[in-house]
Amino acid sequence: MSTNGVPSRRRPHALLVPFPAQGHLLPLLDFAHRLSTCHSLPDSSAPDHSSHLPPGTHHALLAVHLPRLREPLLSWARSHPDPPTIVISDFFLGWAQHLADDLRVPRVAFYGVGAFTVAALDHLWKGTLPLDPSNSVVLGPLPGSPAFPYVHVPSVVRSYVAGNPDWELVREGFLLNSRAWGAVVNSFDEMEGEFLEYLNRCFGHGRVWAIGPVADSGCRGEERSSEAEQLFSWLSTCPPRSVVYACFGSMYKPPPAQAAVLGAALEASGARFVWAVGADVAVLPEGLEERTAERGRVVRGWAPQVEILRHAAVGAFLTHCGWNSTLEGVAAGVVLLAWPMKADQFIDARLVVDLHGAAVRAAEGADAVPDPATLARVFADAVDCTKWEDVRAKASALAAAAAAGVEEGGSSFVALESMVKELETACLNVESVDR
Template identity: 40%
Template structure:
């Protein structure tokens, strides 16, 4: 392990749970290797750092007011609290660009300012800020290498749908390994909703293209999982540095606590409930921090879990702004009574890493967000896929068609699963004979080996620390290269 000191790094997360948490885990690993870390957040996101700051008190914070923005509700500073409208997250992304000048002021007044910026790939505008400051910017990718490569291709070539009414038309990516092909409506909405000349769209396009010319990129992935796609990105973004340092997961007791907010069931009670279940008998159901299911989806899922006869833990996100009362995130009346003893419903945040790591978990019904995918891979838990948006369709295809660690159950944010078929699939997923289980265990061992001393991710992390440490002694012009 590298153990150096002196280099000061500014870390800037995008304010969404799935973006903040992995970059905080990266920050921890950088700090324990001797780097001086300052994390930039807005006031209402500061509590998310509590666990990290208590574990690693050397980490500093830069707390800046969230910029006022006309189309965002007052007081909202995190994507999880946004209204349901698709463009709300894009507005937040645009709003954060107003922090350029406050950050610049902070840098210019700091007695020992950072020698590099590590920022979320949604914050591409920080590349121009870094250039203005004469320091390099490193992209932190919250997706895997395959979706990142796909998104890079889209913003570089700007393809259009020949027939706007044919959203199922497929788009091919022949230059990416295995020449993947995806329906238009399964591509990232951050590209699909682009409107030429629109200020928000043009700001996003500029930021996405800035990612392609930044000094380096850090992936929360590992060579044994996405080797050929990581190699493609290295060639595609040359001469940029590319480090695959994942899976980035919490260490020690942090994984057994609530890191994302309030919960209706304390983490200790969840683990005690799981302790009473037999090995591999429980299906864990969770769709991340942003997805809120409609009433019809909730009913179909509840019916499927009920009919499966399997034990389950279901993490439910309740409705936020923009959801019609009683139509979203509501557990059907009487359901919890019917499944009492074999089903546990959690409203709010669930200690997902700890749940997936429990011996009783046999499968994971997931939206295929990248963090969830990695957490399941580390735990050796096979998956049932229900991708909703963003990179999730690409992740699901990777899991099912290439890695063989998952089965499909549904696709799309508006789709409603067949409860009878869902019940059959859930029952199969907690059986000892499910073929995906063997491959999931193999991939888990590969992930463990990657982060162990001498493993691929361990080496890349040490290399990243070394490169960042050397920046403090390089000439300014070289830093910007």
């Protein structure tokens, strides 16, 4: 409404629209927690979505159905006594740009992936698709002009089918992110500075904020289960940096041959280990727990990964290089043992292994069945303080930079403060909408 021709102003109120998958939802909630601690933005709302997906659900095709939320959200916002002044949505939900346009408010795209991946996706979606599987893919405009084998390209791009209505909708959604008023990336300057600079040039608005690692926000704290208490009690008996932690995330189940090799390698390595197998214990090789009872632990169900990685006893992390896991490992200062499978994981592995030297390649590909003796040697070397000294030093340096970034005066702290101030100014220019 307006009074005497002067628009009335609304207090800041952020509407968060998450993508309902664990890897997307958790960092957005961490970001929301951090945002809610800023006095300038005291209010936020978020639709209540389940984070559990049926097995085999393709994230990109799920995104096709979520635009149906636009009309209910628009109706809710227009009937709310304090309508949103900002829309913040996951980058898989580009259609939220239309919602923000309808409400005449700015939209911020939240990227729960690294800036390297954001830059690659933006370049690929704007380019000629589909790609040629017989050729490597060169990302010419990006820093260093990185090249990838076709199979290392993010699977959401490789799965695109030209002319298919669902996939054209997916592509449109990603392209709409370029129209967002601003972009938030769960990363930090010291890790991806050159790619963040590229994004600022590419998007053209200069409002790209790296505010990570957001898992440092502290909003995931919860009471330990009795099983977790037992695990941490055991870890406390282990020497510093002597334990290998193995986990492939919440969405991946290793096939039997792969699980057998991993179990055999952990057993043969002689190293202490924690293996997070998730809910499906069928992946465990028969008798492994009994044979390694003195130096190994298996975590079933949800693993308190951040706390495990930050325990002084843990020195290495066998990871699929999903971005959340990558950042959590980096922040903990452990050596990453990279086994990328799909999605953005090959890009993340390239970043930590080749560009930062804080990780070592352990294996590659969702179908890989590596030699167990070779993998066992990787595990043994990873917790041998006389090996990989340069990798350990670089992992420690990167962890220190991550910690400094979120402290007062650090790059991520300053970026968040800057974002809040710019959002507050933008909200002052949002007029109340007649309903």
